[in-house]
Amino acid sequence: MTDKEDTCSPTGVLEDFFRSSDSETSSSKEPHMDNDAHKNPKSASRWLGFVQLFRTRSKKPLDTVSSSSILKLSRRFGSLREIIAPKFGLDSDLYHTNSPWKNFSLYELQAATNYFSHENLIGKGGYAEVYRGSLPNGRLVAIKKLTKGTSDEMAADFLSEIGIMGHVNHPNTAKLIGYGVEGGMHLVLELSPQGSLASLLYGSKEKLKWGIRYKIALGAARGLLYLHEGCQRRIIHRDIKAANILLTEDFEPQICDFGLAKWLPEQWTHLTVAKFEGTFGYLAPEYLLHGIVEEKTDVFAFGVLLLELVTGRRALDYSQQSLVLWAKPLLKKNDVRELADPSLGDDFDSRQLNLMLLAASLCIQRTSIRRPSMNQVVELLHGEFSCLKYMKKSRMPFYRKAFKEELVNAEAKPQARLD
Numbered sequence: 001m002t003d004k005e006d007t008c009s010p011t012g013v014l015e016d017f018f019r020s021s022d023s024e025t026s027s028s029k030e031p032h033m034d035n036d037a038h039k040n041p042k043s044a045s046r047w048l049g050f051v052q053l054f055r056t057r058s059k060k061p062l063d064t065v066s067s068s069s070i071l072k073l074s075r076r077f078g079s080l081r082e083i084i085a086p087k088f089g090l091d092s093d094l095y096h097t098n099s100p101w102k103n104f105s106l107y108e109l110q111a112a113t114n115y116f117s118h119e120n121l122i123g124k125g126g127y128a129e130v131y132r133g134s135l136p137n138g139r140l141v142a143i144k145k146l147t148k149g150t151s152d153e154m155a156a157d158f159l160s161e162i163g164i165m166g167h168v169n170h171p172n173t174a175k176l177i178g179y180g181v182e183g184g185m186h187l188v189l190e191l192s193p194q195g196s197l198a199s200l201l202y203g204s205k206e207k208l209k210w211g212i213r214y215k216i217a218l219g220a221a222r223g224l225l226y227l228h229e230g231c232q233r234r235i236i237h238r239d240i241k242a243a244n245i246l247l248t249e250d251f252e253p254q255i256c257d258f259g260l261a262k263w264l265p266e267q268w269t270h271l272t273v274a275k276f277e278g279t280f281g282y283l284a285p286e287y288l289l290h291g292i293v294e295e296k297t298d299v300f301a302f303g304v305l306l307l308e309l310v311t312g313r314r315a316l317d318y319s320q321q322s323l324v325l326w327a328k329p330l331l332k333k334n335d336v337r338e339l340a341d342p343s344l345g346d347d348f349d350s351r352q353l354n355l356m357l358l359a360a361s362l363c364i365q366r367t368s369i370r371r372p373s374m375n376q377v378v379e380l381l382h383g384e385f386s387c388l389k390y391m392k393k394s395r396m397p398f399y400r401k402a403f404k405e406e407l408v409n410a411e412a413k414p415q416a417r418l419d
């Protein structure tokens with residue numbers, strides 16, 4: 001299937017959902033449904049109108065999609081939270097807990113960031129600038145201001161991030177606080193005080209300690225497992241990388257940047273996208289060659305992330321050398337000495353490091369069906385070998401040696417699970 005109908009982007013799914021919701025409401029055959037759209041049938045078509053207008057406007061050049069026109073739309077159709085959150089109706093926690101998405105005025109955003117001053121610029125991605133901010137109540141926030149891309153890309157990014165971040169709720173995913181549409185499109189997120197994993201791995205003099213690297217690997221794996229299996233819809237992130245792993249004060253990782261994320265309908269095996277997006281160095285072969293998107297494309301990228309954590313090397317270095325290509329022969333030989341980040345010295349837990357290398361080797365396999373699911377990755381990182389049969393197929397003699405005892409025990413268990 002292709003994404004022509006766009007039923008896999010949050011925007012597309014929202015439209016689809018509201019369209020069907022509109023007809024359900026008008027037929028009024030389902031009195032038991034109790035979300036707000038049914039109490040207020042107008043809200044669904046209002047939001048549909050919002051999305052349509054947003055899209056129509058966003059086809060014009062960027063300067064004509066002025067934030068004031070978006071602001072007008074937002075005023076006309078109501079606050080995003082009031083419309084989206086009840087309409088999503090998918091995550092009851094989100095709806096019932098007080099996680100309001102505040103609609104920030106430009107003045108409030110300027111006041112929080114000292115007029116988006118350079119000193120407050122804490123990150124720059126391909127599409128956005130991110131500023132540290134402080135709200136009047138003292139709460140620290142990160143304000144992501146969309147700056148680049150065509151107007152279509154900006155609108156898609158904005159809606160995708162709002163749609164997905166408002167829907168996910170897990171300790172290992174970034175938290176949305178609000179948004180602002182005056183003077184540009186802004187997302188207001190909880191601040192991750194330690195910045196991104198990329199900034200710590202590559203931009204800091206102080207080397208990341210082993211225990212923290214392992215903690216990040218486990219937490220990021222849990223976050224990704226949640227996106228794949230723990231939400232009401234399967235979410236494929238599509239841009240897992242060190243720059244998109246934020247760290248809380250105590251180095252708990254949080255997956256961020258849902259601008260490219262897709263929802264995958266339950267019955268679909270995969271989605272084929274025509275437009276190439278993502279980050280070189282993390283792209284699975286089937287995505288590069290055929291545009292295939294599914295959980296295993298994220299698993300591949302996660303394998304690269306594990307290699308970055310172990311080796312301290314970038315997914316693509318300055319000479320464009322691929323970490324995967326560099327690491328593969330060393331992984332085959334289980335050359336731990338060569339693979340481990342030299343800055344760690346002997347200061348690492350070799351069992352944990354071997355587990356991370358084993359998981360990485362499985363994740364970066366060329367053939368997607370050979371890669372483990374994120375559930376299996378989490379198990380492996382914990383040192384559980386219940387997916388032993390799967391590993392046996394992967395012909396990994398050196399790891400079989402490294403984990404001989406565990407493998408013998410796991411083999412004795414009849415309930416070993418397969419992918």
Ligand SMILES: Nc1ncnc2c1ncn2[C@@H]1O[C@H](COP(=O)(O)OP(=O)(O)OP(=O)(O)O)[C@@H](O)[C@H]1O
Nearest residue numbers: 123125126127128130142189190191192196243257
């Ligand atoms: N909540 C946050 N707290 C602290 N820093 C953040 C936060 N959100 C983003 N950043 C910083 O800003 C950088 C860019 O953010 P983000 O990846 O969301 O932007 P982007 O333009 O969408 O990136 P990409 O090029 O990957 O699409 C991050 O790598 C991180 O360093």
